[in-house]
Amino acid sequence: MREVAIIGIGQTKVDEHWDKSLKELAGEAVIDAMRDANRDYADAVYIGNMMSGSANHQQHLGALIADWVGLRYTEAIKVESACSSAASAFRAGLMAVASGQLNCVVVAAVEKMTDSTMAEITTELATAADADYEAGMGLSFVALNALIMKRYMHEYGWKKEDFAPFPINAHVNAVHNPNARFQEAITLETYLKAGMICPPINLLDASPVGDGAAAAVLVPLDSVTRDGRPLVKVVGSGGATDSIGIHHRREPLFLKAAEISSKQAYQQSGLTPKDIDFFELHDAFSIMAALSLEASGFAERGQGPRMANNGDIYPTGKLPVSTRGGLKARGHPVGATGLYQITEVVQQLRGEAGGNQLDGVKTGMAQNIGGSGSNIVTHILQRV
């Protein structure tokens, strides 16, 4: 199996892009990534996207986007695993290059959500849950996460304000990220006063949807001619599922799929949680940030909020998370989010994270969660 390098990255700002179509958004990210990689050709285009078929009345994004960016005739597919679609597409592209079957894959992920009404988007998002036993009963995604958070607070004795450091950290970091949807800091007071959506989840526990696209160019490491720039390779990758409905889980408060996929990534890389310098986790809701830290080996069960309250997750802490704003403040264009996470890890490892740059980081992890924890994909990247 060949080692794989990420030689180009691109992303658009997460925003309400009413003036751009789906393919225009994706095209911007792909062309930026290919320019960054100094390539004008690829063997395949892998697209991550969740809801274009219903939200944009357009399926078949592989053929659509490949042609739009000038790669007509190139093999192209879409990969979907709900909110982890982008990381699943990245992992598929990674396997194709690692295996020697393809020599250059452009992975791009895109979601365009703000042309729809919030009612439509809430319905679309619910298709990531169990249609028969969750969505069909009227459970929205916020409600599912609220059930988990409520039980977690009951079980481990945490209070509402104990979750505040997650969104506060994300929002403070997003101030320095020009591609973030909300480039504004919040305080504990703002957090505690935020409107309740579904108790105990308030507006500042929930990530905002948005339109956006990100892309990465993957090639075999040994094919890269060094040009003096830092180079980033993928050292670990894993993917796993859990029951789609939370009512079927043996332990609804533990992300088993995060544990399995992060262990796969640790094993492949020969690394342990202690070797990870920073972690782009899936803070779609504050509770998910806590659960990710626990299942990925950074905190004991029920102790995710302690890490946050100790300051460990801040840029100066032991394990900075959401360093460019995370889902919470950079925004969560659902099927594209996993590739924002990966491109942000690359930015940090290359020293291109601007006002968010962490000192001396060599190894970063990205974890993308599909559904309420039912599909989780983890990648570890390293500067070489």
Next chain:
Amino acid sequence: MREVAIIGIGQTKVDEHWDKSLKELAGEAVIDAMRDANRDYADAVYIGNMMSGSANHQQHLGALIADWVGLRYTEAIKVESACSSAASAFRAGLMAVASGQLNCVVVAAVEKMTDSTMAEITTELATAADADYEAGMGLSFVALNALIMKRYMHEYGWKKEDFAPFPINAHVNAVHNPNARFQEAITLETYLKAGMICPPINLLDASPVGDGAAAAVLVPLDSVTRDGRPLVKVVGSGGATDSIGIHHRREPLFLKAAEISSKQAYQQSGLTPKDIDFFELHDAFSIMAALSLEASGFAERGQGPRMANNGDIYPTGKLPVSTRGGLKARGHPVGATGLYQITEVVQQLRGEAGGNQLDGVKTGMAQNIGGSGSNIVTHILQRV
């Protein structure tokens, strides 16, 4: 790169399965395939599907189906490329096993279309075309194919009745396939009297949609213990795109993506069109059957109908096609079709095709078309 064998296949009848949910349908095919393979575990589940997000209000089929069939925690993704979703998922699974990264992948493809109205399904199918320049102008998929067929008849001088052998052959063959939607033969007279949908396409030029699922189990060839049954391996695989809209194509009457992907499959296998014993082609419309024969190297440009009228495509001909009814009579559950084609090739190569069994066949080809020719995936399978 490891050689890959198909050690298990399963499929449901293509029908109106109003009594079964999406996951029940997929589950039947997967469990049949795993029983056939004598396996109770897989490293990953790859799902092919096009429209479940809108037609069934359920995305995230990877996690849904993996759990349903007893493979909770297993990695699982969905692959989509419109009507070629199933073959794209199969190709992704093939690459994962060939590369040595996974040792057993279950590929399953499912589509459940008959719970929706025909107006809804026509709208869903149009998402495989260019939303801005085709679907947005009111062009349905039948209309797109009608434009191609009309121009083709004008350009090459064929008459309506010259296309009759394609559906006649398909329907005669489907009589012997218990999983076919329409197990009834038709005559030239029936064909010519069939109601017009969109000139020149009549009801018997168009494949029927339906509900159905098919599955295949992929493992490395060298891991298989022979048990006396014929074994089938994948010897060639290719995938390519063309512009999503036909108005952008340099040659709207030639399936460039079929030419590229079949050449890739020929090259990988060291075979030529002459070595192919039979061909499960994508006869969604009669015109597509003709164009497939031409682009895949079996007929000169404009001469597909001649092969049909010579009788070359019949079970006794030089290159039998649609041997179990094809899309036309077995039925076309859109995102599942490509895996029906592959499982039918396996049935023929194993000698399990019942009343459709071809004599002494060793090499079969399957070609799955997404959109109006914008994504085409070709596989060559061989008995070993």
